[in-house]
Every structure is written in structure tokens, then in C-alpha cells.
Amino acid sequence: MAITLVNPEGLPTVDLYRQVSVATGTKLVFTAGQVAVDADGNTVGAGDYAAQAEQCYLNVATALAAAGATFADVAKLTAYVVDWTPDKMPALMEGIARAAAKLGVTSAPPFTGIGISALAGPDLLVEIEATAVVD
Numbered sequence: 001m002a003i004t005l006v007n008p009e010g011l012p013t014v015d016l017y018r019q020v021s022v023a024t025g026t027k028l029v030f031t032a033g034q035v036a037v038d039a040d041g042n043t044v045g046a047g048d049y050a051a052q053a054e055q056c057y058l059n060v061a062t063a064l065a066a067a068g069a070t071f072a073d074v075a076k077l078t079a080y081v082v083d084w085t086p087d088k089m090p091a092l093m094e095g096i097a098r099a100a101a102k103l104g105v106t107s108a109p110p111f112t113g114i115g116i117s118a119l120a121g122p123d124l125l126v127e128i129e130a131t132a133v134v135d
Contacts, residue, residue: 006018054098060077075110
């Protein structure tokens, strides 16, 4: 496996992700930020952070699969969240947990959440991108 996830001593342990990802593979995969749209381009979960995070995560999985990768190969995830406040974290985590359960995903790569003012469409609340490394 090309990715080893680590929580080093001296840094806090976070349930959602590991603090460090060590990649040893040779093929890099970078996904575009995935928003909450279905295959037909329809917005999923307007006004619902959990539903949108779930759809984003599922879309990332589809993008990874197209490159021969899975979440087990993900070295880093970045999420952009419109009008971020800490009280939105439970909804974001709920959506990611639902998608992870659907996908059978247990990996927890390093994760960065960034609050922003807007995305490409007025009903879009979450965008997630991934960087993966494949053997």
C-alpha cells in the first residue's frame, strides 16, 4: 500500500483524520474539487450540509476510481465549506460518515477544512478535493 496514515506523538488525535500521511507510491492522482451534483449535473441536497458533503465524497470516489485509485490511496483531502462556522462540523461529519459507510471506507487521511464565501453555484455549500498516491 502506498499510503501510511500516522498520528504522531505530540500532536492531538482527531477521530476524523490522521495528522500525517506518508506516500511511497509512484503515480499521483489529483481530483478536481467535487461538488454536490449528480451525474446529470443536478444539485443534490440544496441547503443541507450533510447531504452535500455525502454527495461530494461519493463524487470523489468516482473520480478516484477513474484513475485506478480508491480512498485507501488518498494522501490528503481538502474541503471548502460556504459560510463556515464550527456548528456546521457535525453536519459535515455526518455526511462524510454516511458516504464512507456506503463506500466501505475506513481510511482517515489528513483533512483540511476551509471556510469560503461562495462556490460556483448558489446552491452549492461544500466542495471536496483529494490527492492520492498509487503504487
